[in-house]
Amino acid sequence: MTALKAHEVERFLKRPDLEAGIILIYGPDTGLVRESAQRLVRYYAGGDSDGMGLVTLDGGDLDKDPGQLLVEARTSSLFGEKRVVRVRGAGKAITTVLSQLGDDPSGAIVILEAGNLVPKDALRALAEASRNARALPCYADSDETILRLINESFAKAGVRAEPEVAQTLKDLLGNDREVTRRELEKLTLYAQESGILVREDVITLCADNAMLVLDEVADAIGTGHAERLDAALGRALSAAVNPQQLLSSVMLHFTQLRRWRSVVDSGVSARDVLEGARPKPHFSRKSALEQQLRLWSDPALAIATERLHQAVAESRKNYGRAETLTRRVFLALTQMVAHH
Numbered sequence: 001m002t003a004l005k006a007h008e009v010e011r012f013l014k015r016p017d018l019e020a021g022i023i024l025i026y027g028p029d030t031g032l033v034r035e036s037a038q039r040l041v042r043y044y045a046g047g048d049s050d051g052m053g054l055v056t057l058d059g060g061d062l063d064k065d066p067g068q069l070l071v072e073a074r075t076s077s078l079f080g081e082k083r084v085v086r087v088r089g090a091g092k093a094i095t096t097v098l099s100q101l102g103d104d105p106s107g108a109i110v111i112l113e114a115g116n117l118v119p120k121d122a123l124r125a126l127a128e129a130s131r132n133a134r135a136l137p138c139y140a141d142s143d144e145t146i147l148r149l150i151n152e153s154f155a156k157a158g159v160r161a162e163p164e165v166a167q168t169l170k171d172l173l174g175n176d177r178e179v180t181r182r183e184l185e186k187l188t189l190y191a192q193e194s195g196i197l198v199r200e201d202v203i204t205l206c207a208d209n210a211m212l213v214l215d216e217v218a219d220a221i222g223t224g225h226a227e228r229l230d231a232a233l234g235r236a237l238s239a240a241v242n243p244q245q246l247l248s249s250v251m252l253h254f255t256q257l258r259r260w261r262s263v264v265d266s267g268v269s270a271r272d273v274l275e276g277a278r279p280k281p282h283f284s285r286k287s288a289l290e291q292q293l294r295l296w297s298d299p300a301l302a303i304a305t306e307r308l309h310q311a312v313a314e315s316r317k318n319y320g321r322a323e324t325l326t327r328r329v330f331l332a333l334t335q336m337v338a339h340h
Contacts, residue, residue: 002125003127003135003137003302004134004135004136004137005137006137006138006139006181009036009136009137009138012134012136013036013039013040013043016040016043016044016134017134018109018132018133018134019107020105020106020107020108020109020132021101021102021105021109021110021130021133021134022025022042022098022101022102022105022110022112022127022130022132022133022185023109023110023111023112023125023127023133023136024090024112024114024123024124024127024133024134024135024136025111025112025113025136025138026112026113026114026115026116026117026123026135026136026137026138027036027038027115027116027117027137027138027139027141028115028116028138028139028141028207028319028320029138029140029141029176029177029269030178030238031136031176031177031178031179031181031335032139032140032141032177032178033113033114033115033138034113035178035181036099036136036138037086037088037111037113040109040111041054041084041086041111042108044082044084044111045082047086053082053083053084054084054085054086055072055083055084055085055086056085056086056087056088057069057072057085057086057087057088058087058088058089059087059088059089059090059091059094059114060089060091061093062087062090062091062093063091063093063094066093066094066096066097067097067160069085069087069094069097069098069110069332070097070100071119072085073085073101073105073106073108073110073163073199074106074108079215082107082108082109083106083107083108083109083264084109085108085109085110085111086111086113087110087111087112087113088113089113089114090113090114090123091113091114091123092121092122092123094123095122095123095126096293097220098110098123098126098127098133099126099130101125101132102131102132102133103132105132109299112127116319116320118196127241139201140176140242140244140319141177143170146170146177146180147166147170148185149169149177149180149181150165150166150169150170150180150184151166151209153181153188153277154166154184154187154197155186157188157191158195158197159187159188159191159195159196159197160195160197161197162196162197162198162199163198164199165197165198165199165201165202168199168202168203169183169184169187169202172202172203172206172243173206174241174242174244174245174248176240176242176245177239177245179239179240179241183205183206184204186206187201187202187205187206190205198263210289212233212249213235213236213241214236214241214245214249215285216228216235216236216248216261216322217232217233217236217246217249217250217330218249218250218254219248219252219285219288219289219292220232220334221301221330221333221334222253222254222257222288222289222291222292222295222296222337223288223291223295223337224295224334224335224337225334226334226335229331229334230330233246233267233327233330237323242322243315243322243323243326244303244312244315244316244322246312246326246330247308247312247315247322247326247329248312250308250330250333251305251308251309251312254304254305254308254333255305257289257292257296257301258298258302258305259302260273260274260277260289260293261296261297261298262294262298264293265298270289270290270293270294271290273293274286274289274290274293295337296337300336304333307329307332307333308329308333310329311325311326311328311329
């Protein structure tokens with residue numbers, strides 16, 4: 001068997017144990033799949049990553065002409081470099097061709113990028129069964145791995161980050177590696193002269209990308225605006241905010257609403273509750289939050305938080321359906337306001 005466990009992938013990426021053959025990189029974290037493929041291209045193609053030794057193909061094109069993969073893999077490079085073939089969006093149409101390459105790689109490395117494949121998927125089954133192939137699963141980063149990525153990136157760039165910087169960045173961006181990498185580049189560039197990063201820098205430079213759109217989603221649900229929710233969700237997903245992050249953010253929002261609601265129920269006005277909140281909500285949200293504290297009773301908030309807890313648990317078990325589950329529970333909560 002040549003199927004790697006998720007925790008073994010990083011070790012393989014640093015020192016691949018395959019001279020020639022097939023490397024299938026698959027999983028629900030498309031950013032991590034792409035990044036892993038790029039690392040392997042750099043390893044195998046070296047300084048020739050823009051030269052004749054590397055060929056990049058599209059899985060959609062190969063669905064129509066699978067034989068093209070075999071031709072490219074077995075075409076000798078003009079200058080004797082290792083032949084590296086990268087396939088983006090690989091599908092099962094190339095399975096027959098891959099079985100031939102698995103038997104005889106002809107010195108080439110074929111790097112396949114694919115989505116979340118079930119164990120019985122033809123591509124995954126082939127890569128796991130072949131001696132000349134490796135299957136690398138790419139699942140969403142844990143809090144620990146994303147924090148390590150952040151701290152290692154700052155250390156490598158020679159940036160001294162205050163202790164709370166990494167956690168703040170993770171809280172803002174969630175566990176999406178591609179988005180985190182993009183923001184890390186921005187922050188290291190910003191800190192080039194001073195060599196120091198503080199929490200306020202992170203909030204100033206990165207909050208717009210994640211926190212503001214997450215607040216839009218939460219406030220659209222809390223005030224019962226389905227159309228506004230649809231628009232905010234669209235913005236969030238197009239900005240690479242993942243469903244897990246959306247669910248966690250909205251769950252925190254409703255948990256906080258319930259805390260504030262208990263203070264309101266004790267006789268304090270909604271305005272005073274928000275004025276005394278720490279950290280204080282952004283002034284632009286003040287009226288929306290006051291409205292939500294009027295619209296939601298404690299029993300209704302209890303039901304909402306329980307529904308969100310269930311959705312988080314269900315989405316973790318069914319990652320491929322996370323977006324559908326997220327949309328469904330958000331719309332249900334929006335409708336609770338309408339019927340409240």
